[in-house]
Amino acid sequence: MNISNFEHVFYALLIQVIVWLPTRNWWAGAMLAVGLFIGREHAQRELNIGGASKLSPWEAFDVWNWSVDAQLDLFLPIAAVVLLAWIVGYLSRRASLL
Known part of the structure; x- marks a missing residue:
């Protein structure tokens, strides 16, 4: 992990x-946020492979061939926003039952 992973979560x-x-x-x-980070990491992967004109349609989405840093740059922000939305939703439903 590096600082960019935490910056992406922020x-x-x-x-x-x-x-x-x-x-x-x-x-x-x-x-x-999920859409922006998926698009960002997809574009980064396209650049690493050699540009969009040289790719098959789904080649840049082959997440298992990404670096660990790129995978964390994608999955940590997604996990953070989904977790926050779930927690806030859960707490608000629980508060409305009281």
Whole structure:
């Protein structure tokens, strides 16, 4: 792990909070952050392989051939935003039952 993994988690959570402020929907923010990080890591993989014109349609999505750092750059932010949305949803449902 390196600092970029933690930076990606921070930015994903920041995106989630920014979307939550006007919408009051944690899942909308989570999905935006997930989409941005999937797109970002896909583009990085395309560049590492040699450009989009040299790829088969799904070659850059072969996550198992990515470096461990690239895998963590993708999966840690996704886990963080999904976990936060799930926890907040769980707590709000539990609070409404009381």
